[in-house]
Amino acid sequence: xxxxxxxxxxxxxxxxxxxxxxxxxxxxxxxxxxxxxxxxxxxxxxxxxxxxxxxxxxxxxxxxxxxxxxxxxxxxxxxxxxxxxxxxxxxxxxxxxxxxxxxxxxxxxxxxxxxxxxxxxxxxxxxxxxxxxxxxxxxxxxxxxxxxxxxxxxxxxxxxxxxxxxxxxxxxxxxxxxxxxxxxxxxxxxxxxxxxxxxxxxxxxxxxxxxxxxxxxxxxxxxxxxxxxxxxxxxxxxxxxxxxxxxxxxxxxxxxxxxxxxxxxxxx
Numbered sequence: 001x002x003x004x005x006x007x008x009x010x011x012x013x014x015x016x017x018x019x020x021x022x023x024x025x026x027x028x029x030x031x032x033x034x035x036x037x038x039x040x041x042x043x044x045x046x047x048x049x050x051x052x053x054x055x056x057x058x059x060x061x062x063x064x065x066x067x068x069x070x071x072x073x074x075x076x077x078x079x080x081x082x083x084x085x086x087x088x089x090x091x092x093x094x095x096x097x098x099x100x101x102x103x104x105x106x107x108x109x110x111x112x113x114x115x116x117x118x119x120x121x122x123x124x125x126x127x128x129x130x131x132x133x134x135x136x137x138x139x140x141x142x143x144x145x146x147x148x149x150x151x152x153x154x155x156x157x158x159x160x161x162x163x164x165x166x167x168x169x170x171x172x173x174x175x176x177x178x179x180x181x182x183x184x185x186x187x188x189x190x191x192x193x194x195x196x197x198x199x200x201x202x203x204x205x206x207x208x209x210x211x212x213x214x215x216x217x218x219x220x221x222x223x224x225x226x227x228x229x230x231x232x233x234x235x236x237x238x239x240x241x242x243x244x245x246x247x248x249x250x251x252x253x254x255x256x257x258x259x260x261x262x263x264x265x266x267x268x
Contacts, residue, residue, distance in 0.1 A: 035150060036079060038064040040072045041087040046132060050085050050111060053139045069093040081105055088112040099124045152204060168217055170203055181217060185245055186230040224260060225253035
């Protein structure tokens with residue numbers, strides 16, 4: 001498996017879990033991930049097909065299988081699923097409307113026969129959109145992304161507290177990790193998360209890069225791109241299109257060039 005993780009399955013208290021061991025130097029932390037899933041499809045054959053695919057992955061635990069959206073609305077309040085596998089074209093309440101009412105569920109994967117729903121599905125913040133009949137390879141691709149997404153959520157380092165003027169504590173799993181602000185090279189936006197890249201390793205904060213930069217602890221950083229902010233003192237070279245910081249080359253966004261001109265003259 002990619003992204004620096006080794007995958008193996010095991011049993012814990014009678015329930016299947018997926019364990020992950022990071023490959024980063026000195027890190028042996030293992031993280032158990034199990035995802036509660038609900039399946040809803042008014043077509044029995046398609047519903048059973050989805051069940052068959054999901055059951056191939058031990059870390060996906062099916063907590064409910066339903067043929068009608070109204071059944072799901074009641075069930076979600078009790079089981080609090082992590083993932084919805086859902087058809088779109090259903091009577092009374094279609095899948096898109098159902099998703100509007102179940103935004104509290106972190107992930108929704110639409111499975112439908114109608115590809116024309118794709119744009120509207122992603123407007124509803126669908127995690128993925130699968131067109132029937134589903135192939136094994138396509139489902140595997142989705143599950144890999146699904147797994148990586150929830151590992152990131154579980155590892156997400158929440159900005160928890162501060163220590164003095166030059167350090168912060170972040171929550172990484174169950175641990176409080178101290179980071180020296182001077183060790184941070186740059187910040188990288190990852191949708192709702194921000195990756196903090198230090199001289200030693202990478203951490204993840206469950207906060208947008210924009211919100212982080214509003215904090216007083218990050219006043220020494222300058223935004224160079226929609227996805228990047230760098231620590232000023234570590235900037236080595238600025239070209240018309242890139243900033244070099246240590247061994248990293250990061251792009252400069254067109255709308256952020258004026259901010260960089262305040263600290264140097266950009267090439268024309």
